[in-house]
Amino acid sequence: MLTTIEKVIFILLALVSAGFTIHGIKTIVDSVRKGRPTPELKNVPSSLLKAGVAVLFQRTIFKARKVLSTIHLGLFFGLITYAFVNLVDVLEGFIPGFELIYGGRNFAFTFLPAGIINAFNLIADLMSGALLFSIAVMMMRRFVVKDKRLNYRENVLLNPKVKAGAHQKDSATVGLFVVMHVAARLLGQAYRLDTGADPFMPIASFLNSIFGASQTGLHIAWWVSIAWVLYILPYITRSKHTHFTVGPVNLGLAKQNPHGQLDPAVPLKVVNGNHYDPGAKFLHDLSWKRVLDSYACVQCNRCQDVCPANFYGRPLSPSALEVNKRYLIKEATFGSHPDRLLLPLTETVISPEAIWSCTTCYACVRVCPVGNEPMADIIDIRRRMLIDGAEIDSGVQNALQSLATNGNWMSKGKRLRGRWAKEMEFPVKNATEEPVENLWFVGDTASFDERVIPNTKMVARIFNQAGLDFGIMYQNESNAGNDVRRVGEEGLFEQLVEQNMQAFGKAQFKQIVTTDPHSFNTLKNEYPQFGGKFEVKHYTVTLLKLFEEGKLTVKNKLSHYKVTFHDPCYLGRYNGGFTAPRKLLELLGVDFHEMPRNCENSFCCGAGGGQIWMGKVAPGERPAENRIREALTTFEKNSSDKKQLFIVTCPKDMVMYSDAVKTTGNEGKIEVRDIIQLVAEAVGVEMPIEAEPAPSPA
Amino acid sequence: MNIVVAIKHIPSIADDLPVKGNNVDFDSVDFVLNEFDEQSIEQAVLVKEAVGGTVTVVGVDLIGELDNVLHLALAKGADKAVKVTADEPGADSHQQAKWLAEAIKGMSPDIVFAGVQASNDLDGQIGPMIAAYLDMPYIGGVSSVEAAEGTAIVTKEFAGGNAGKYSVSLPIVVGVQAAPKPPRYAPVSKVRQVAQTATIEKISPSADGAGAGLSMKKMAPPVVTGHAEMFTGSSKEVAAKIVELLKSKGLA
Numbered sequence: 012m013l014t015t016i017e018k019v020i021f022i023l024l025a026l027v028s029a030g031f032t033i034h035g036i037k038t039i040v041d042s043v044r045k046g047r048p049t050p051e052l053k054n055v056p057s058s059l060l061k062a063g064v065a066v067l068f069q070r071t072i073f074k075a076r077k078v079l080s081t082i083h084l085g086l087f088f089g090l091i092t093y094a095f096v097n098l099v100d101v102l103e104g105f106i107p108g109f110e111l112i113y114g115g116r117n118f119a120f121t122f123l124p125a126g127i128i129n130a131f132n133l134i135a136d137l138m139s140g141a142l143l144f145s146i147a148v149m150m151m152r153r154f155v156v157k158d159k160r161l162n163y164r165e166n167v168l169l170n171p172k173v174k175a176g177a178h179q180k181d182s183a184t185v186g187l188f189v190v191m192h193v194a195a196r197l198l199g200q201a202y203r204l205d206t207g208a209d210p211f212m213p214i215a216s217f218l219n220s221i222f223g224a225s226q227t228g229l230h231i232a233w234w235v236s237i238a239w240v241l242y243i244l245p246y247i248t249r250s251k252h253t254h255f256t257v258g259p260v261n262l263g264l265a266k267q268n269p270h271g272q273l274d275p276a277v278p279l280k281v282v283n284g285n286h287y288d289p290g291a292k293f294l295h296d297l298s299w300k301r302v303l304d305s306y307a308c309v310q311c312n313r314c315q316d317v318c319p320a321n322f323y324g325r326p327l328s329p330s331a332l333e334v335n336k337r338y339l340i341k342e343a344t345f346g347s348h349p350d351r352l353l354l355p356l357t358e359t360v361i362s363p364e365a366i367w368s369c370t371t372c373y374a375c376v377r378v379c380p381v382g383n384e385p386m387a388d389i390i391d392i393r394r395r396m397l398i399d400g401a402e403i404d405s406g407v408q409n410a411l412q413s414l415a416t417n418g419n420w421m422s423k424g425k426r427l428r429g430r431w432a433k434e435m436e437f438p439v440k441n442a443t444e445e446p447v448e449n450l451w452f453v454g455d456t457a458s459f460d461e462r463v464i465p466n467t468k469m470v471a472r473i474f475n476q477a478g479l480d481f482g483i484m485y486q487n488e489s490n491a492g493n494d495v496r497r498v499g500e501e502g503l504f505e506q507l508v509e510q511n512m513q514a515f516g517k518a519q520f521k522q523i524v525t526t527d528p529h530s531f532n533t534l535k536n537e538y539p540q541f542g543g544k545f546e547v548k549h550y551t552v553t554l555l556k557l558f559e560e561g562k563l564t565v566k567n568k569l570s571h572y573k574v575t576f577h578d579p580c581y582l583g584r585y586n587g588g589f590t591a592p593r594k595l596l597e598l599l600g601v602d603f604h605e606m607p608r609n610c611e612n613s614f615c616c617g618a619g620g621g622q623i624w625m626g627k628v629a630p631g632e633r634p635a636e637n638r639i640r641e642a643l644t645t646f647e648k649n650s651s652d653k654k655q656l657f658i659v660t661c662p663k664d665m666v667m668y669s670d671a672v673k674t675t676g677n678e679g680k681i682e683v684r685d686i687i688q689l690v691a692e693a694v695g696v697e698m699p700i701e702a703e704p705a706p707s708p709a
Numbered sequence: 710m711n712i713v714v715a716i717k718h719i720p721s722i723a724d725d726l727p728v729k730g731n732n733v734d735f736d737s738v739d740f741v742l743n744e745f746d747e748q749s750i751e752q753a754v755l756v757k758e759a760v761g762g763t764v765t766v767v768g769v770d771l772i773g774e775l776d777n778v779l780h781l782a783l784a785k786g787a788d789k790a791v792k793v794t795a796d797e798p799g800a801d802s803h804q805q806a807k808w809l810a811e812a813i814k815g816m817s818p819d820i821v822f823a824g825v826q827a828s829n830d831l832d833g834q835i836g837p838m839i840a841a842y843l844d845m846p847y848i849g850g851v852s853s854v855e856a857a858e859g860t861a862i863v864t865k866e867f868a869g870g871n872a873g874k875y876s877v878s879l880p881i882v883v884g885v886q887a888a889p890k891p892p893r894y895a896p897v898s899k900v901r902q903v904a905q906t907a908t909i910e911k912i913s914p915s916a917d918g919a920g921a922g923l924s925m926k927k928m929a930p931p932v933v934t935g936h937a938e939m940f941t942g943s944s945k946e947v948a949a950k951i952v953e954l955l956k957s958k959g960l961a
């Protein structure tokens with residue numbers, strides 16, 4: 012079809028385009044390689060393959076925004092089809108007699124049956140329509156409806172280019188490309204149809220009925236369509252649309268260690284004898300995987316949607332973090348600002364205030380369709396800030412200081428840890444002195460907080476009544492260090508692990524039971540790296556087992572309670588502990604209603620990652636308050652005059668949500684209870700005769 | 710500038726205070742750094758950061774565990790650590806001031822910082838007595854120090870939120886109420902690193918007793934005598950209960 016001159020021009024342009032594209036790819040590879048080593052990835056080909064399959068079925072994007080995700084299907088399959096279509100277009104241009112219209116009527120090569128050619132034509136034709144439709148919806152959403160979710164909060168640190176709308180322009184360019192390219196290609200096909208409609212090309216045939224057939228038209232359309240491709244390929248390597256290719260790769264290279272295990276502050280593997288300071292100050296202090304994250308980022312803001320800190324009006328947006336990283340690199344590699352890479356990340360990609368707002372709830376990581384881990388960057392930056400002596404919140408500092416001296420964050424003496432147990436009506440074994448089957452790791456809040464201690468005692472009573480052989484470590488227990496590590500105090504975390512490992516060494520036990528999901532997470536997922544090889548269970552699992560073994564039986568069904576359940580981040584999203592609490596509630600016979608955000612999608616209470624230690628409280632609706640409202644709305648949809656309960660399985664939740672009920676003025680409407688209180692009521696726990704002893708003066 | 714910080718290790722009150730005989734049971738209590746000394750270390754390091762010099766931290770090792778505290782001070786920016794190895798957990802502030810003064814004497818300091826008081830003796834004697842032993846002036850209740858060559862501007866707190874600015878000539882002993890900034894946090898990894906590399910100078914205490922001459926007659930936890938009764942109900946009901954109570958006590 013093409014003339015010789017046209018062919019020469021095409022080849023020259025293709026070479027230029029390929030040159031820029033290769034340069035773009037090389038730049039990406041180089042900057043990713045400058046990152047630090049990540050923990051070793053095993054079986055990379057098979058995880059890449061798995062990621063490929065996940066992407067092919069677009070599984071990861073459907074974790075949120077179902078409608079838009081469906082529209083994305085059109086873009087995705089449309090563009091994949093177009094990779095083949097473009098190949099055919101080039102062949103049609105270069106090889107005389109290579110033309111697929113009318114089932115290949117003019118096709119000079121006999122090896123392809125007409126059926127296949129027709130199928131190809133039909134798919135290409137329909138996919139063109141799907142692409143045009145999808146891109147129109149996406150562009151409407153971004154530029155006409157202006158979906159708020161694509162914006163960032165005023166107080167979020169943004170790269171100046173992003174602030175000026177560079178990412179919008181980027182979307183416009185690619186949107187325009189898709190429209191022009193597909194429209195031109197469709198029109199080209201329409202111009203080819205010189206003997207009327209082809210039933211396997213409905214859209215092109217329709218256009219043909221308007222514009223007719225034309226050789227000149229065909230040439231122009233072909234050039235418009237293909238020139239765009241030659242332009243867009245190198246462009247993509249310099250834009251957010253690297254996610255087309257980097258996204259799936261990134262997903263395939265995603266973290267293989269348990270969700271609840273942070274990467275070490277200093278890489279375990281040293282490359283070229285490099286010296287590494289803990290954590291990250293500059294971009295290339297981050298691991299190469301974190302750099303790749305920024306190329307994979309779609310800038311879809313799904314992570315921002317689910318971020319409790321962002322909800323709370325804090326200046327934190329996990330997606331802004333990725334976008335800023337991306338533009339920082341872009342300015343350094345394609346722009347004229349390599350010097351900006353020498354600025355601290357806290358000036359270029361995320362503000363210190365944002366850094367300290369993260370609750371480490373993992374929601375951003377879970378929802379990201381391309382396997383990014385914005386939270387990991389945040390923790391690495393915290394780690395270095397602490398080492399560098401940055402000023403930290405006074406509440407956090409007090410907590411850390413107390414943890415270093417007392418082993419708990421509440422400034423209580425070590426010996427007070429087991430005081431509640433000494434007040435029990437039966438002896439609670441000391442697991443460091445006599446063997447027990449279950450070592451109960453109680454945790455700070457449950458051991459010291461007067462508001463939570465009644466529940467702690469209730470757990471002990473139920474365990475005792477069920478004949479469970481258990482003990483605690485009294486003053487030998489230290490804070491497990493989950494949140495210490497997530498605040499970035501790696502050294503203190505290690506110290507706490509050492510103290511606990513010493514205590515475990517003195518004890519004889521079969522397994523560990525925890526009441527605190529945070530302790531549960533680090534004991535289960537991080538202590539193994541420090542030699543802690545033990546089985547760890549959350550008390551909901553232990554309780555369920557006691558019921559299943561008949562050691563506990565429900566005497567009074569609790570159908571008079573209308574109940575909803577909050578999945579704690581560190582039990583649910585991190586460790587998949589969704590079923591035990593729900594099965595327990597079912598056994599107890601309560602009237603159970605699920606909140607819209609449940610299980611994987613549970614909304615953080617706002618306490619994790621050291622937030623509960625913060626001295627300053629920011630204004631605005633707090634995540635916990637929002638959650639209480641969510642529970643009440645859920646109850647309203649199922650109205651009855653039953654008593655309404657908000658059930659928790661985490662001592663921190665008890666504190667956070669009891670508070671939120673008060674601050675939202677909902678006392679009397681909803682009550683926060685630990686699941687153990689329901690269990691106690693249902694099994695009829697034997698209470699001690701005398702009243703609780705009054706707290707003695709401190 | 711030659712800056713010295715005199716510190717005090719005291720029984721922790723995070724636990725219930727154990728009593729043995731007529732004193733604290735020193736064997737079963739944890740010792741911590743006096744919290745005003747945390748402030749004074751911060752103040753010392755701030756002065757050093759502003760005008761240069763060295764910070765030497767000196768303390769009396771009462772129970773053989775002072776190293777932890779000294780390591781922490783070094784991690785926060787002190788340059789040298791010295792301990793008087795006394796091994797006398799009950800040594801009072803007068804005795805400690807004497808030992809500290811003897812240790813500081815040879816250091817020819819420009820400024821000596823001391824916490825304005827400590828929660829065990831609560832007598833605020835360490836600073837003034839060091840000043841007396843070293844024949845240096847003393848200013849206490851200080852919340853900020855800006856030092857220069859041979860002089861310093863010192864802010865001293867008074868009751869009712871008032872503060873006075875003094876220009877003082879060096880050398881001087883300063884009793885620190887609070888540093889202008891909250892004491893910095895020393896990451897544990899840094900403290901551990903210091904602990905492995907630092908050398909702590911040891912000084913033996915002189916034998917002559919310089920205690921206050923007071924002896925403890927009895928020490929006991931306060932006796933709980935009844936609890937507060939909380940009135941509940943509407944404001945009217947509560948008011949009625951209060952009136953009734955006042956009447957029953959013959960007050961209304």
Ligand code: SF4
Nearest residue numbers: 318369370372373375
């Ligand atoms: S971990 Fe949670 S709080 Fe932190 S950035 Fe992600 S979504 Fe936000």
Ligand code: SF4
Nearest residue numbers: 309311312314330379
């Ligand atoms: S990090 Fe993931 S979820 Fe967030 S904007 Fe980028 S691609 Fe979307």
